[in-house]
Amino acid sequence: MNKHKVTILPDNVEILVENGAFLREAFVRSGLDFEFPCGGIGLCKQCNIKVIKGSGKEEDVLACQLKVECDLAVEIPSRKQRHTILTEGAERQVVVDPLVRKVYLELPPPSLEDNRDDWTRLAGKEGVRPDVEVIQDLPEKIRESNFEVTAVVGDSKIIAVESGDTGNKLLGMAFDIGTTTIAGYLVNLRTGEEIARVSSLNPQTKFGADVISRITFASDVPLGLDKLHREIINELNNLVEKAVSMTDFKAEDVYILTVVGNTTMHHLFLKIQPGYLARSPYVPAVTEPMVVDASDINLKINLAGKVFTFPNIAGFVGGDLVASALASEMDKAKRLKLLVDIGTNGEIMLGKEGKYLACSAAAGPAFEGAQISCGMRGASGAIAYVSIDEEEYEYAVIGETLPEGIAGSGLVDTVAELLKIGIVNKKGLILEPDKIKSELGKKYKDRIININGILSFVLAENTATGQPVYINQKDIREFQLAKGAIAAGIEILLKTYGAEVEDIDEVFLAGAFGNYVRPKSACRVGLIPQELEGKIKGIGNAAGIGAKLAMLSKEEYERAIVLSRKTHYIELSSHSEFERTFLNKLDF
Secondary structure (H helix, E strand, C coil): CCEEEEEEECCCEEEEEECCCEHHHHHHHCCCCCCCCCCCCCCCCCCEEEEECCCCCEEEEEHHHCECCCCEEEECCHHHHCCCCCCCECCCCCCCECCEEEEEEECCCCCCCCCCCHHHHHHCCCCCCCCHHHHHCHHHHHHHCCCEEEEEEECCEEEEEEECCCCCCCEEEEEEECCCEEEEEEEECCCCEEEEEEEEECHHHHHCCCHHHHHHHHHHCCCHHHHHHHHHHHHHHHHHHHHHCCCCCCHHHEEEEEEEECHHHHHHHCCCCCHHHHCCCCCCCCCCCEEEEHHHHCCCCCCCCEEEECCCCECCECHHHHHHHHHCCHHHCCCCEEEEECCCCEEEEEEECCEEEEEEECCCHHHHCCCCCCECCCCCCEEEEEEECCCCEEEEEHHHCCCCEECHHHHHHHHHHHHHCCCECCCCCECCHHHCCCHHHHHCHHHEEEECCEEEEEEECCCCCCCCEEEEHHHHHHHHHHHHHHHHHHHHHHHHHCCCHHHCCEEEEEHHHHHHCCHHHHHHCCCCCHHHHHHEEEEECHHHHHHHHHHHEHHHHHHHHHHHHCEEEECHHHCCCHHHHHHHCCCC
């Protein structure tokens, strides 16, 4: 079969593509880091590239829809190469008692009077269950080191024996595997000190931005599950190497990983078929916490290393919400707390004193920039803050550069401000300039124009791309659907709990969106009830912090398990009041 050369600019990477193949398939096969948020079906319009044909003519196309039938040069927009990932979170102190620890032992040599077997000599009279891999080289190891050894203890057993005193080499790494991003925290388990922090985009995004796209890929595409699993394992190995390279340690000094993520990410990480998560009644394969040998899933840390996963709650509420609840100590709350993690999938928890409810609201990817005309995640170049008043119009851009698009927090701000000045009405309509009644709104009516036949509000004209950054009527409708799902989830949890909005003592907003969004804007658009504006607290990447706390302390890990078992899941899709409540929450 004929093949064509495709040159990818600006990096001048060359790949060979079979005649008639879609460019998306070639990108994936070549391992190129390029995202297809809708899974390559042409809906999100986010994989736009510039094609430069042999004649020099340029054409904007979608990479997922382009069939390669001749030699081509394609230019990838520079913003596809950058990312800013939130790794900060609400830290708190714990007593260091890690899930894996080391014990230095000076053993008495055997004699005719003391002829106990080597294992009993090592483990003591309590009779810790032996592991064949530890036993196999135990005789030589303890004698070569003159009976001075270090026992590595984890998962209630001795998992390794090392010659001499190796207690100064004991690291762990906590990972928050998000649908879009991954954050990792390298910790010295002897001192409890975090010694490196790393992050990356989740490479699975090339197979789709949301969990449903990936579930479909894993279930319907031959070897799809293998590919998704391999992508995440390879990326975690890369991040471990990157983290230890910042220190004087090596990857083999890492003995433990704690991993949190939503239920789909959990299943893909462990190579568990996630297909039934997307089919009613949306049942996961497992919700219990698991302990896995790192070597069994090709994680390149110490050969004796263990992986501790957090418990899931349900098909669409995973260990990441449990970790966030642990970090914010919801299990110790005496007064009602509300925890909301807004991302591609909105996860919500409400509770106090041992009674917790949780649900998942299908917010879609609007809060992360997908399916929004000029949307992008919270990266350099994204408008994250907008303010409109009588005196001035202003916005703030992440990285303090020229704007390239708008992040989720900027979208909330924009809609809230347009509502305030009367350019958008309570039904979510952008008003024609001659229909605006507010004097303040009239001041900005020149920003209302038709773009591609759709009424739009221009946020910025002086941009990095040379094209205006704007939101249009379609974007506001996407936003209404997303915020309506979250707001309906909160109301149904309150009703099921038997509580009123006023009973909520504090609202925790987790994740990047929650970290950047202004409480006033979130309440003005109805994402969070208006009465709670003064009670909102952003807690950053609480899921990653929860994973780190559990790694440092067995007690914290047990707290997370107990909390998950005391949480009752509410399935919104089958709830008798969800549809009515959702429709009521669409208006502003």
